[in-house]
Amino acid sequence: MDRLDAMRTFVTVVSEGSFTKAAERLAMSPQLVSKYVSRLEQHLGVRLLNRTTRRIHLTEAGATYHQRAQQVLSDIDDMEHQLGDLQTRARGRLRISAPVSFGIRHLAPLVSDFQRAHPAVGIDLQLNDRKVDIVEEGFDIALRIGRLKSSSLIAKRIAPIRLVLCASPEYLARHGTPRCPEDLKAHRHLRYSYMEPEAGESVFRWLPGRGRPAEGDLVSNNGDVLVEAAIAGAGIALQPTFIAGAAIRAGSLQVLMPDHAPEPMSLYAVYVHRQLLASKVRCFVDFLEGAFGDPPYWD
Incomplete structure (x- = not known):
């Protein structure tokens, strides 16, 4: 046998x-x-x-x-x-789903580099912060940020994602600088509507209603909007450093309570079962590995 x-x-x-x-x-x-x-x-x-x-x-x-x-x-x-x-060039259309802010800030230049290395691959890059259904919506690969739960899909870790609590110096001068999580009760918060509940648990668990939006808060499904609002002095934001890092380095935002920052998340490349993996998908995943560094260049 x-x-x-x-x-x-x-x-x-x-x-x-x-x-x-x-x-x-x-x-x-x-x-x-x-x-x-x-x-x-x-x-x-x-x-x-x-x-x-x-x-x-x-x-x-x-x-x-x-x-x-x-x-x-x-x-x-x-x-x-x-x-x-080894004997077959990557070719065909590659449909990619990626988060909006990450795609604009960090993925767009890499897509161009990938196509220069693989000119027979066409790219269809769709930016959306919701978690798409790869199979139902016809995507070859999705980039996702978070702590992934088990599924039938393959997830390749690409880079760590660090979250920081931050606000502008002007806002802190007017409203005071929180020193511990309980101090957050007295502040306005700029909230990302797609954030996983556990991602902000360590800093938001002190808030009334366990961190649900309160009167005066700003809620948005886009991190860039919240970071710009924080720079303008609208409140305190919990955002990944791949969005807020440049403003922090420029002094437009100040990191708060680093000892209470949430556990880092990860950027994953998610795709269907390996035995069905096309050359264009494998080449793109291989291209992403190490592209951002560990720690990534934005940190």
């Missing part, structure tokens, strides 16, 4: 939900499919599937083996695709 063939047959049976459909997909007889799975179970010494007349069900051992087998087969396919890509 070829173990890889048996492993691939088993994974196909699970994904198709039946021996008959797996046989059609693999262009072999249902009897041979059943034989492969049975021999795999004999080899492993465990039952992988419980079979009924209508359905198949993974056993506990089968579920564990299925997960690992998928990864092994994916790695093999990925290796073969990479070897094939």
